[in-house]
Amino acid sequence: MDGSGEAKAKPPQDRLADWLAEDMAAVNRLIRERMASEHAPRIPEVTAHLVEAGGKRLRPMLTLAAARMLGYAGTDHQKLAATVEFIHTATLLHDDVVDESQRRRGRPTANLLWDNKSSVLVGDYLFSRSFQLMVETGNLQVLDILANASATIAEGEVLQLTAAQDLRTDERIYLQVVRGKTAALFSAATEVGGVIADASEAQVRALFDYGDALGIAFQIVDDVLDYGGTAAVIGKNTGDDFRERKLTLPVIRAVAAASADERAFWVRVIEKGDQREGDLEEALAILRRHGAIEAARDEAVAWAARAKAALDNLPASDLRDMLSELADFVVERVS
Template sequence: MGVSETVAKPLDRLAATLGDDMAAVNTLIRDRMASRHAPRIPEVTAHLVEAGGKRLRPLLTLAAARMLGYEGPYHVHLAATVEFIHTATLLHDDVVDESSQRRGRPTANLLWDNKSSVLVGDYLFSRSFQLMVETGNLRVLDILANASATISEGEVLQLTAAQDLATDEAIYLQVVRGKTAALFSAATEVGGVIAGAPEAQVKALYAYGDALGIAFQIVDDLLDYTGTAETIGKNVGDDFRERKLTLPVIKAVAKASAEERAFWVRTIEKGDQQDGDLAQAMAIMNRHAALEAARADALDWAAKARDALAPLPDNALRGMLSDLAGFVVARVA
């Protein structure tokens, strides 16, 4: 996420508390991304897996299971599964978006090629399903399989909606629930399921992950316009250059004058972008307080995530998950 040390404290605390479990997850990831016959698989995978990511999603699975008293081994399998699914989607996303930088490093498709990125992503999806099956829990398999399908559906919806000025906030939310929040909610939900938690607590974990994932993505979309390349690990303004209708732009389009709408049609729908267009886009968004409104939405979703934790055991891990919701939005708070 490219977070500063100050902002990262809640996540650091969570990582420290779950350090032994996370070490087991990392060992399992390294073991399962190996390939006797295709050495390019571990090369490509290691480039992304070991690029310094915060492992937020697997930490959510570990935290959910441990918070509910789970003492078995399979939360490690599920956390590794979640990270493999996430890594596979990143490999595919960078090909679709023709990205050249992620987490401040060249993307795998740039260092190798698109074919390698797509095929290695497919390999990681396959590995993730092997790990799911090893838990012997059919409901876990159902949740994560559905999440994988939802992620792909969200990405395809984004392809059709991203450059259509008719895309509204409801469609944006549907895209975000697919491409981002689905894996957050699955990560927390399966932690509860593997721990044998009551249904009310499993639903609470799902609601927490869903709201946290939505807040996370809104913040990511905001930082594309308001962050720096050093903190976000990619080029500022990439979403605009890639003609993506994210929440700040959608809010600005909804209030656009005829002249402003013509600007959005030219730059987003038609892709006719010129020098100075990013600055003009920023000016229009600021004129209509679109960035501030998107920020308020992110804070609202973070609050929903914290509220969702109420039915869960009141222990240190629940407190860390509550703090984590604040951490996700702290960079734009």
């Protein structure tokens, strides 16, 4: 890896991409091959819209980095990285239907360009492709980890359906949702990289802990940005979570400290869905009044620190340094 000042100035995910360029090229070839369909051309059309949308491919890079960091020299980690990206893409397709979203990574969503049926069925196809790929590695532990992650992701999404608009939802339930919908795939991505590299049980656990904490920090940051980011940064419209009546960490913190009038406001806009002109601005004023955005930001920073601490149990290397810097970078977006 180039250790020059210019290379060091790049964001850590870009330096990771440079370090893993050969592996990522193989992963991208696999993705293109496996998203093809002889009989249903809409499948590659819909998939390509998301896969080629300029996403950072962060999750598959985590799998590749974990395997390489622990000395893996084969190619099965590439299949696992493609598996992780397919699972991620499938969940995005399904999420956008559930949330009735109109933007993803700054572009119109697939359900908007095509229809809900196409998004759901193509997501199902990608889940199936992901299982074909993971089976090809012949590693039962890998299959167990990724199958469990897929179930946990679905469970987290269903939990969010009932918890998101219920003011009784507390930080424990919020964390359960975040672990399901976001962190489960981060931790599975890093964990299977260690497993395929035949790492020790302690090393695999450290990789799981890193991915879990990184994923939680990542989601909290996204939730904070929804109340203070720009559409260009977050790939969706600011205030989307508010309009979709999602109880995220900043709102949970504000509800916990709410006056009677403030609680009545949250009941109206979140539980009852009676949102009016100026309500988003009022929500922002309440969040600021209670320091809820800053508190959520601090929580994200604490999870990033946990991610970095987990790496202490892994061998020192350039890749480990980049993964550590990645944890800092995730929370820099809100610092």
